[in-house]
Amino acid sequence: MQTEPRPRTRRTRLTPEREAELYDAVLDLLRELGYDALTMDAIAARTRSSKATLYRQWNSKPELVARALRHNQPVSPADLDTGSLRGDVQILLNSSDDAQMEKDTALLRGLAHAVYQNEDLHTALRELMIEPEIAEINAMLQRAVDRGEIAADLPALEWIPQLLIGAFISRELIWDRPADKEYLTRFVHAVIFPVLGV
Amino acid sequence: MQTEPRPRTRRTRLTPEREAELYDAVLDLLRELGYDALTMDAIAARTRSSKATLYRQWNSKPELVARALRHNQPVSPADLDTGSLRGDVQILLNSSDDAQMEKDTALLRGLAHAVYQNEDLHTALRELMIEPEIAEINAMLQRAVDRGEIAADLPALEWIPQLLIGAFISRELIWDRPADKEYLTRFVHAVIFPVLGV
Numbered sequence: 444m445q446t447e448p449r450p451r452t453r454r455t456r457l458t459p460e461r462e463a464e465l466y467d468a469v470l471d472l473l474r475e476l477g478y479d480a481l482t483m484d485a486i487a488a489r490t491r492s493s494k495a496t497l498y499r500q501w502n503s504k505p506e507l508v509a510r511a512l513r514h515n516q517p518v519s520p521a522d523l524d525t526g527s528l529r530g531d532v533q534i535l536l537n538s539s540d541d542a543q544m545e546k547d548t549a550l551l552r553g554l555a556h557a558v559y560q561n562e563d564l565h566t567a568l569r570e571l572m573i574e575p576e577i578a579e580i581n582a583m584l585q586r587a588v589d590r591g592e593i594a595a596d597l598p599a600l601e602w603i604p605q606l607l608i609g610a611f612i613s614r615e616l617i618w619d620r621p622a623d624k625e626y627l628t629r630f631v632h633a634v635i636f637p638v639l640g641v
Numbered sequence: 642m643q644t645e646p647r648p649r650t651r652r653t654r655l656t657p658e659r660e661a662e663l664y665d666a667v668l669d670l671l672r673e674l675g676y677d678a679l680t681m682d683a684i685a686a687r688t689r690s691s692k693a694t695l696y697r698q699w700n701s702k703p704e705l706v707a708r709a710l711r712h713n714q715p716v717s718p719a720d721l722d723t724g725s726l727r728g729d730v731q732i733l734l735n736s737s738d739d740a741q742m743e744k745d746t747a748l749l750r751g752l753a754h755a756v757y758q759n760e761d762l763h764t765a766l767r768e769l770m771i772e773p774e775i776a777e778i779n780a781m782l783q784r785a786v787d788r789g790e791i792a793a794d795l796p797a798l799e800w801i802p803q804l805l806i807g808a809f810i811s812r813e814l815i816w817d818r819p820a821d822k823e824y825l826t827r828f829v830h831a832v833i834f835p836v837l838g839v
Binding site for chain 2: 630
């Protein structure tokens, strides 16, 4: 299933504000129409931009959708660096309110169906959303190792990204309810901190 | 999403051998045809039974599929009781070989699509496959508590079923590869045993 990484697009033409506006519009349309019915034409119309601009910036619909979802995630790597692992994790937990989390879960649940049918969407989500998220969690852990908070050879280390991402997915998948802050906080205190020994 | 538990069917008419044969045929057909194209007619033809018998035993296609999947899981609760938690978990890990696990993952991946479209399949899998699996894991943990191996009030306890089920799902979902025995063994030693303190 591995594919060659695609060349990155240049993003010199849009201001960050305009980019955020476009991503918001994409997510709104995704909620309204679903992935299959979402077209670059509809995005161009809603955002009053040309399709040429959209394709120049994002190459394809799967890439645009994956970048919009990634942009929607509320924590930027710089905000995450509080000087302690517990502090960093607390920022992660506080970064989203329950209403937002429920909205996001509904969006991802809607997409799950499309992911099974669109290999290119699957690849874009992996490369542009999941892998950067894993890299961020690993960077957070590396800072804790560098500060001496956790041992570099702790066997649990390599499993933390999967445990954190899995906590999000599992409640929906196993218990049929979206994850919320209370649930994730209990998980972090019962599993993540003990397994890291912090 | 919770629904009333449906009345259990009586199963006095089939021998365990015949029941196993029927379940195997259902899984074979599921692999060949997919869930949507699988019909009670096709199952009746393949297994040389009458549709009336199938409906009397299983009520519906979702129930038959869920029970077939559950039957396919190789560990019975009695086998699991070895007298120690580490022993029980080892039995779980040894219960399936990698080829079987890959086959099962492919089967479940194929079903994921159908689950999103069929609420009754979703309910049947939850009631007849996931909930009994969680109950079995909890019974295994309760035995360990009763033997004094782990504390009854350990906060991680309630998360173990989700962690074990999640380990299976996550490798496929996040890393695009089916779980195998080496992977699950590493997970259990790096996460499950440390978080339980055994």
